[in-house]
Amino acid sequence: MDALIEGYRRFRSATWPAERARYEALARWGQSPETMVIACSDSRVDPQTVFGAVPGEIFVLRNIGALAPPYEPDAHYHGTSAAIEFGVRVLKVKKLVVLGHGQCGGVRAMALGAPPEARDFVAQWVDIARPALAAAPNGGDERSRLATIEAEVVRLSLANLLTFPWVKEAVEAGRLQLCGFRFDIHTGVLLKVEPDGERAVE
Numbered sequence: 001m002d003a004l005i006e007g008y009r010r011f012r013s014a015t016w017p018a019e020r021a022r023y024e025a026l027a028r029w030g031q032s033p034e035t036m037v038i039a040c041s042d043s044r045v046d047p048q049t050v051f052g053a054v055p056g057e058i059f060v061l062r063n064i065g066a067l068a069p070p071y072e073p074d075a076h077y078h079g080t081s082a083a084i085e086f087g088v089r090v091l092k093v094k095k096l097v098v099l100g101h102g103q104c105g106g107v108r109a110m111a112l113g114a115p116p117e118a119r120d121f122v123a124q125w126v127d128i129a130r131p132a133l134a135a136a137p138n139g140g141d142e143r144s145r146l147a148t149i150e151a152e153v154v155r156l157s158l159a160n161l162l163t164f165p166w167v168k169e170a171v172e173a174g175r176l177q178l179c180g181f182r183f184d185i186h187t188g189v190l191l192k193v194e195p196d197g198e199r200a201v202e
């Protein structure tokens with residue numbers, strides 16, 4: 001816990017004085033972020049850092065694998081869908097971004113099996129991404145196969161987002177834009193995930 005407290009003290013002494021007016025305005029007027037990012041919980045891929053965003057700028061949801069599930073309004077606990085609903089229907093974000101990444105443990109767990117000690121929830125959760133396996137047949141170099149699957153998982157999450165009726169409606173009305181990226185931790189390069197491949201963002 002000491003590292004957290006040390007970090008807080010640095011924030012309080014260095015960041016807070018410079019950012020105080022921003023925080024006070026956000027507290028007074030509330031948040032109105034234009035972008036929602038669905039990212040992975042991986043500690044190396046912080047959307048605010050990758051996109052150079054400041055507090056109040058992006059509404060962030062992080063989960064294992066940066067996954068968006070399909071629309072399933074039932075009595076189960078849907079933390080991810082709840083955040084999507086809040087971002088799209090309440091905050092009315094203009095951009096909805098899925099940020100996958102290289103060396104994703106969630107994608108790896110889906111493709112190669114979840115760690116045995118993480119079978120209560122992780123295994124079932126990452127199964128959402130299973131259809132992405134079709135994009136990368138078995139065999140070949142494992143690292144490049146997983147990278148192919150990671151990109152396909154981003155495409156799958158974007159497709160799943162369109163199963164939410166109010167997401168689809170907002171996209172069709174031109175009020176909401178969906179896009180996908182994959183962050184390469186090793187090189188620090190952000191790749192835009194397109195239907196037919198990936199392109200490095202200049």
Ligand SMILES: [Zn+2]
Binds near residue numbers: 064101104106
């Ligand atoms: Zn990940």
